[in-house]
Amino acid sequence: MATVQEKIQPVEIEEEIKYSYLDYAMSVIVSRALPDVRDGLKPVQRRVLYTMYELGLLHNRPYKKCARIVGETLGKYHPHGDAAVYDTLVRLAQDFTMRYPLVDGQGNFGSIDGDSPAAMRYTEARLSAIAEEMLQDIEKNTVDFRPNFDETLKEPEVLPTILPNLLINGSSGIAVGMATNIPPHNLNEIVDGLIALLKNPDLPVEKLMKYVKGPDFPTGGIIVGLSGIKEAYTTGRGRIIVRAKANIENYKGRSRIVITEIPYQVNKASLIEKIAELVQNKKIEDISDIRDESDKDGMRIVIELKRDAQPEVILNNLYKHTNLQSTFGVIMLALVNGVPKILNLKEMMMEFINFRLNVIVRRTKFELDDAEKRAHILEGYKIALDNIDEIVELIKKSKDPETAKTNLMKRFKLSEIQAKAILDMRLQRLTGLERSKIETEYKETIKLIERLKSILRSKELQKELIKEELLKLKEKYGDERRTQIIEDEEEFTIEDLIAEEDVVITITHNGFIKRYPVSGYRRQNRGGKGITATATKEDDFVEHMFVASTHHYIIFFTDKGRAYWLKVHEIPEAGRASRGRSISHLINKEPDEKITAFVTVKEFNEKLFITMVTKMGYVKKVPLEEFSNPRRIGIIAINLNRGDRLVDARLTDGTQDLIIGTRKGMAIRFNEKDIRPMGRQATGVRGIKLEKGDEVIGMIAVKRPGTTILVVTEKGFGKRSELSDYRITHRGGKGIITVKVNERTGDMVAIKEVLDNDDIMIVTTKGYLIRHHIKDIRVMGRHAQGVKLIKLNHDDSIASVASVVAEDEED
Numbered sequence: 001m002a003t004v005q006e007k008i009q010p011v012e013i014e015e016e017i018k019y020s021y022l023d024y025a026m027s028v029i030v031s032r033a034l035p036d037v038r039d040g041l042k043p044v045q046r047r048v049l050y051t052m053y054e055l056g057l058l059h060n061r062p063y064k065k066c067a068r069i070v071g072e073t074l075g076k077y078h079p080h081g082d083a084a085v086y087d088t089l090v091r092l093a094q095d096f097t098m099r100y101p102l103v104d105g106q107g108n109f110g111s112i113d114g115d116s117p118a119a120m121r122y123t124e125a126r127l128s129a130i131a132e133e134m135l136q137d138i139e140k141n142t143v144d145f146r147p148n149f150d151e152t153l154k155e156p157e158v159l160p161t162i163l164p165n166l167l168i169n170g171s172s173g174i175a176v177g178m179a180t181n182i183p184p185h186n187l188n189e190i191v192d193g194l195i196a197l198l199k200n201p202d203l204p205v206e207k208l209m210k211y212v213k214g215p216d217f218p219t220g221g222i223i224v225g226l227s228g229i230k231e232a233y234t235t236g237r238g239r240i241i242v243r244a245k246a247n248i249e250n251y252k253g254r255s256r257i258v259i260t261e262i263p264y265q266v267n268k269a270s271l272i273e274k275i276a277e278l279v280q281n282k283k284i285e286d287i288s289d290i291r292d293e294s295d296k297d298g299m300r301i302v303i304e305l306k307r308d309a310q311p312e313v314i315l316n317n318l319y320k321h322t323n324l325q326s327t328f329g330v331i332m333l334a335l336v337n338g339v340p341k342i343l344n345l346k347e348m349m350m351e352f353i354n355f356r357l358n359v360i361v362r363r364t365k366f367e368l369d370d371a372e373k374r375a376h377i378l379e380g381y382k383i384a385l386d387n388i389d390e391i392v393e394l395i396k397k398s399k400d401p402e403t404a405k406t407n408l409m410k411r412f413k414l415s416e417i418q419a420k421a422i423l424d425m426r427l428q429r430l431t432g433l434e435r436s437k438i439e440t441e442y443k444e445t446i447k448l449i450e451r452l453k454s455i456l457r458s459k460e461l462q463k464e465l466i467k468e469e470l471l472k473l474k475e476k477y478g479d480e481r482r483t484q485i486i487e488d489e490e491e492f493t494i495e496d497l498i499a500e501e502d503v504v505i506t507i508t509h510n511g512f513i514k515r516y517p518v519s520g521y522r523r524q525n526r527g528g529k530g531i532t533a534t535a536t537k538e539d540d541f542v543e544h545m546f547v548a549s550t551h552h553y554i555i556f557f558t559d560k561g562r563a564y565w566l567k568v569h570e571i572p573e574a575g576r577a578s579r580g581r582s583i584s585h586l587i588n589k590e591p592d593e594k595i596t597a598f599v600t601v602k603e604f605n606e607k608l609f610i611t612m613v614t615k616m617g618y619v620k621k622v623p624l625e626e627f628s629n630p631r632r633i634g635i636i637a638i639n640l641n642r643g644d645r646l647v648d649a650r651l652t653d654g655t656q657d658l659i660i661g662t663r664k665g666m667a668i669r670f671n672e673k674d675i676r677p678m679g680r681q682a683t684g685v686r687g688i689k690l691e692k693g694d695e696v697i698g699m700i701a702v703k704r705p706g707t708t709i710l711v712v713t714e715k716g717f718g719k720r721s722e723l724s725d726y727r728i729t730h731r732g733g734k735g736i737i738t739v740k741v742n743e744r745t746g747d748m749v750a751i752k753e754v755l756d757n758d759d760i761m762i763v764t765t766k767g768y769l770i771r772h773h774i775k776d777i778r779v780m781g782r783h784a785q786g787v788k789l790i791k792l793n794h795d796d797s798i799a800s801v802a803s804v805v806a807e808d809e810e811d
Helices: 013-033 043-054 066-076 082-093 129-135 165-169 187-199 227-235 268-280 311-321 345-386 388-397 401-412 416-424 432-457 459-477
Strands: 103-106 124-127 145-147 154-156 171-174 179-182 222-224 237-243 245-251 254-261 287-292 301-305 325-331 333-336 339-342 484-486 502-508 512-517 542-549 553-558 562-567 595-601 609-614 618-623 646-652 657-662 666-671 696-702 708-713 717-722 748-754 759-764 768-773 798-804
Touching: 013 043, 013 171, 043 066, 043 082, 043 103, 043 124, 043 129, 043 154, 066 082, 066 124, 082 103, 124 129, 129 459, 165 187, 165 345, 179 333, 187 345, 187 459, 227 237, 227 345, 245 311, 254 311, 268 287, 268 301, 268 311, 301 311, 333 345, 345 388, 345 416, 345 432, 345 459, 388 401, 401 416, 432 459, 542 595, 553 646, 609 696, 646 696, 657 748, 696 748, 708 798, 748 798
Parallel strands: 222 484, 542 798, 595 646
Antiparallel strands: 103 124, 145 154, 171 179, 179 325, 222 237, 237 325, 245 254, 254 301, 287 301, 333 339, 502 512, 502 542, 553 562, 553 595, 609 618, 609 646, 657 666, 657 696, 708 717, 708 748, 759 768, 759 798
């Protein structure tokens, strides 16, 4: 038996290891770990999305089992482990990982606590709507296809994405000898930056940063300092400091730190464990309890502090010792023409623009080819319709279709394609209507051909198309920035954790308080039904509502004449329909004390005063600086006579006119110079003389020129009067009629100072709210009863009224 001579070739082991390792390294770099600069995807991600597209799993179609998607991806394009493919699919669906998720998952896809997703046989998925923008026009020869692993199918080398995915979703990967870590960004900002580059390709990175402010993480948080962002955008490498968003609340006389957002890629469960470990090891003291109160409405980690703890100090320690502050190391590395390259922000955006230009040219050529083929066939149809009788006769005389085709080509000088189209033509196309349709289609096709040719000739038209597509993306998927950026690293206080914005504060009759952004209440027309402002129990209703900035102090005044302090951001934010939190948990007031007035103060200016009015008509003016030393148990603001209570308080400058309004529709106007400044222990002097059964309901301190006086009655009527209608008198008089009250209107419940460009908010005892423009309420005489401002149910009435000052006015 003959033996086969084996040829053994000796190889140096160093050389073999060298080349084998280089081959492996290049494979990892090019085909596994790094994203392509054009579509921002790694090969496995691209294959998963393309497989889902082939399966018809569009955002408006039913979900399919993930096991099916993984099986298809493995069998067709990605012959590796199923775990790798499923992990990719899961990551594409996680809203805490992807800024704009590309997969819409149904089932357990893991959590920010690091919980594993359910097995692929239990979960289902489909493409998200935004992912479809990445696959648009893939069938129009917009990108090159290459053979799959066994050369039985073709797969796209890159997706023809309209979406600047690499920048908006970011990417991270570790290859051999290199790594990438590109942060996610806000779609609106990236679109604005791309459009600016389309207009002016010479724009430097510094100017681009006017549009692209910085990374925008799906988990929110706060970026501290601009230097890291600038370095990353100009060099392609940088270190960005990201902090959690925290809030300090007071609860039962103690402080608590409430964390609502954590840095990107931080595991929440591990973070809580780390804090607990620091407390156990006594590295951080004064923490009494940690709870995770997160739910479907959002994240909420509550850190309870011991009595008299310094919350700011503890928070800074937590930033120092835990991942509540972390560093995101930016490495903007991507594959450019198959070669790994570190790019700055402008280079990355220009690569995307050049790719889109290439896709548009290829798509236009494909569509032009299609249109020219269609025009050619339509020209054949036109010849056929002009000579229909002769053609029918010719076809009848032909012995077979092939002969008929040849005869048609000879007789009418048609191409083979035209002759075949005529033979395939249905008889119904010979009707008059169908003939005109062919004419119209031919004209439209010729126009289309001209338009497509002009696009191919003009770079400007191509850029205009990119701009239009980007603006549509922005309109469909653009959203607000989630990550806040703080410029100055040094001057960092607890208030920097809270965005400065106007908020609506509501307080119910039973003492529940909350804040909610003013922007959450859309404006309605006068007389509308309103929207629910607060969920209240049957025995509770919204009694007070006012607008303040999150960085201001609020001084609360109670009916018993005491004053309490709180920062606006310390009031818990709650949903519009939520009742809020009991105010007794935030300030140490007595259980039977009711909040009746509020003053918002930025700083305790010695030239300002707090002017107060009581139910029995007494007024009093106290210098603001007397309220500058907050105490947890509150202080006396005014001494009250028996049976009297504090009704309203205003911040004044010592020269303002005051208008006091009463329940029976009376009002008096006098200057505050008539009241001498007094100490906090004084009772005050008479402001208005009341008729029997009447009482004071509110006070205005006039401070804006051109103001009008708005009054509202409990049954929903309101009107405005000119300030000049209220003559200035001395304090202590009976006043004049400001509104005619009767059974139909109900008693007067509010008096406000308003301008035309202000808004008004009205809350009813049943918790409904309406907001509309002041200019919709016409100015009328003092004796009128006014117009209907809100439609009330028979058992409902007005509880509170607040005016929202226009944004360009000083509050």
